[in-house]
Amino acid sequence: TTLNQAKSRAQHAAAAVAEGAHWTIAATLSTLDVAALKVSEGASATEIANAFDRAASVLPIPPKLRIYTADGKLFGLSIGADVLEDISGTDSFEQLRNGTSSILGYQPGGGAGRFTVARRVDRDGAFLGALVAELPGEVLSRFAAPHVLGAGSTVSLIRGDGVVIARHPPLDQPLNLEGTPAWKELAKANQGSYLSEASPADGVSRVVGFQRETGLDYIAVASISKALAFGGLWYSIWVVSLLLAPFALVLLVGSFLTARLLRSAQASSQSLAKALDHNEQLFREIHHRVKNNLQSVTALLGVHAIPADVRSDLTQRIFAMSAVHEHIYKTSNFDDVRIKDYLHTLIENVRAGANPNITVVHDLEDVTVDTDAAGPLGLILNEVLSNCFKHAFSDGRAGKVSVSLKRVADNRVELSVEDNGVGFDQTIPAKGIGRKLVAGFAKRLDGEFAFT
Structure with missing residues (x-):
């Protein structure tokens, strides 16, 4: 049905956003680690910023760095009208002060949606301050771009406590979903989709897909305008990439050989049953991992300028391969x-x-x-x-x-x-x-x- 197709599109787009955001946030944390080392060495603000910029230059959209002292004051960098000079007392800063190693946050001001990746800095257990990397919220829409969600669509990152930390299009003011019908739907499972009659952000009815990233404590959300979904727009599904096919082939061949050796081994029936069960789980995990890893590659392709017809052809070809892996790990027939x-x-x-x-x-x-x-x-x-x-x-x-x-x-x-x-x-x-x-x-x- 049209609704089921829209739900599937939204959920797949959310998974792509989750994978792309995971890569971006993890890479940003790595660049903050470089800057934190400079802080612990007593480097100047300029030296810290230069080290950060060099490490961040490989990212598709390099983040901006803010350095804050142990009392929450901006340290040593030129500032703009939309930069917070004092973050003491904010929820994110207090969590870092109290021992949290890193946290995602919402960055107000500037007339555009932005979100932050913040890292605690300490020396021998003593709190020295916080490093805050600022990213534009529009990066999320690039991860969902291959799915062509259409006008009225949104992509968001929601922290585990319900705070919307990033959204495209951006929010006018901070929003916490805790206690709302939307939060109840998001709390039901790690991934899924549902029909929202009224968005808590703008009141628009949308078909919503979501994917939880437990390691970094956020939920990626992609939504399609209900009016557009029921207007008969084409259904596109994202996918896996041929770039990892050699890796997948090696794993699959190795697993097949393992299965054949196990089946021919002279062992007790109980040991053989356990070994075969373990191997079946390995097969399922391999197919599932290949599918998920390639989704990340597809999401990264979204940040590059590729003609729409080429992207569409690649998407359909990759989907043809993706569907095999999905069919295999769902049926457990290898x-x-x-x-x-x-x-x-x-x-x-x-x-x-x-x-x-x-x-x-x-x-x-x-x-x-x-x-x-x-x-x-x-x-x-x-x-x-x-x-x-x-x-x-x-x-x-x-x-x-x-x-x-x-x-x-x-x-x-x-x-x-x-x-x-x-x-x-x-x-x-x-x-x-x-x-x-x-x-x-x-x-x-x-x-x-x-x-x-």
């Missing part, structure tokens, strides 16, 4: 894949963002294939089906696309995609890489392909 369910997921993903006047009819036989073959087969379908939607009906006409999968021999299947669009001249050289990808994946499967 030897083969029921390809019907997997291909159905890919068809729905491609169709979600396409011309609604195009009908997709599919007749998929319920066959299983080896896990090594599922990914290439899915990528072939993704390339051909995406090409149909993009080129066969480029003039906006209504049409029909038929997808079929049938067994033609004991170890052979036939995948067919047909459309009644405008057709194409095979003698004209292709501008993209779609045909080359199809040819490469078909060769990898020891198969054949043909365009008619």
